[in-house]
Amino acid sequence: MMSRMPLKTLAVAVLGALAFNAQAAEYEWTFQTSETSGEPQYEIKKEWAANVETMSGGRISIEILPVNAVVGPTETLQAVSSGIIQGHLTDPSYFSGQNPAFGMMGNLVGAWGDPVEFLDYMNYAGGEEIYNELVEPYGAHLIGAAATGLESLVSSRPIRTVEDMQGLKLRAPQGMVYNIFEKAGATPVNLPSSEVYTALEKGVIDAADNTVFATNYQQGMFEFAPYPSYPGFHSLPMVAVSLNKEIWDGLPEDLKAILETSVDAMAYEMVAKLKARDLAAVKEVRKNPDIEIIDMSAEERAKFRNIAKEEWAVWAKKNDITQKFYDSVVTYLKDHNLM
Template identity: 75%
Template sequence: MKASTKLTALSAAILAAMATTANAAEYEWTFQTSETAGEPQFEMKKAWAENVEQMSQGRISIEILPVNAVVQANQTLQAVQSGILQGHLTDPSYFTGQDPAFGMIGNLVGAWSDPYDFLDYMNNAGGEELYNKLVEPYGVHLIGAAATGLESLPSSRPVRSIDDMKGLKIRAPEGMVYNIFEAAGATPVNLPGSEVYTGLEKGVIDAADYTVFATNQSQGLHDFAPYPLYPGFHSLPMVAVSLNKEIWDGLPDDLKAMLETSVDALAYEMVAELKTRDLEVVREARQDPDIEIIDLPAEERLKFREIARTEWEEWAGRNEITQEFYDSVVAYLENHNLL
């Protein structure tokens, strides 16, 4: 090879190396989710991370890990605070043991009949500000709130009324949802989401407050719980997309704005995509003679909401933030004729 050719090749290699260095991410973060790998919500969260990298032109790189990859689901708050993780995308109800407000804000059971109402409350009526008032003392900042949509309720026993919940062994996470099912006469069992399938298969539980219909069907839950309640009426958990507060405080304003915009996009895309999946899978499931989809009558839904409202009032008195959230969300619901 001629010297000039070698020089040209060397120059090209140096320029390529310089370009690679120039394009290296300024911020590299690891976020843990509350889903197992392969679930639709997990894939949507991975797509969000890819979107962030594109929107930031490579300045931010985020690795998305499944539930329990680094710590257990109820330990990510401390992991983000300490820097073991830089962020998480999870249901705040997992942290009810830290403060009851996490359970109340994370899943105000029986409150929402449409996820878009919940997102409107969080984005435009003070919900996100209240959540940050709660979480920032833990060294964590909420970038934005998302939601999976109304969950269905797979059950091995038909539940056609609230009375049919009596004695029903139902998987429920700790917090308000657990207490409300207990008040409705069910027997809640605190199992992690990763154990719902085996719990139904082995009869440890009869039903599960878990996730949306399409995901339940894809995971085979209806093989053991062929009486799903749909559309959902009980649970609409928040997905808190959060970052270590020290990292957040040190970001330039343009990246803060970009991250907030990216989470807003994730929130609405997640609701729309999961609803579309649900409608498609429900149509298919209705053709299966071994599955009976139960739509709880309106009067029974009202009974459940009244049980839930009694629990809301009890939780409201637990501390300053639970009372503030109760007053805020009830005012929103009343102003929008949702009560």
């Protein structure tokens, strides 16, 4: 009969095995995100890293860090290229200063009625290939695209149609979204997100392009803006999951496949989990008779998209990549009867 291993010996053996496994990773990477730790998206991204380690049998180990952990949010592309960090999961709009195509691809305002449309375009209609044409000269490779969900407007007056935006004092960040709302008849006001609550309370603005429905609800925006939109119709930021290009080029094909598959899975999981969070908030809000949730009709969404298209055409002329992206998206939207 085999004798049992003494507990002390067993503990040493287990610790030794754990140490061996910890050292067994062929690739150890650090990825920085654009969220603070504890946010729903941040937790989903940490789960993605854990799944990659499991799927690769421990060959890949990824540490996920919050925004500003190593560099600022506008500096992660350069940090990935130089090897300061190996990857990032972030909105490409942060890099608009390096190339306007990052802003255009990062958030093509008015294009998408649902994050699944965006993911379909990126995965199956050439979006990811165009993005890699853009980003690879900067030393990074897009593993795959993800998305959060459509952002929701909060408003002190109902916005059921594009015409209802006439004269609307609306908080919007500078850039494409600002210009598009201006074309739609609104009067955009450039305010930091930290001032939105107070600006709504004091009537400085009538409405705000701020964030997703659940977060607006948690921040108490509906107290002064009781006409939120849901689902949203304007802004859908991309989450680019990218790795240093030199590292990517040197990976074996099986690990490339694991990374691509894992990002695709995370993308749909992120959409589902964040939508569930929004729907839970919608359910709570509907109990309050003083708040009316407005879902803009498909016809009015198409009107807004056509207004947005005018600004897309302006941005398309900025360089070859912006033009190629514009042509590609417009073709997709027309082929799917979305424009």
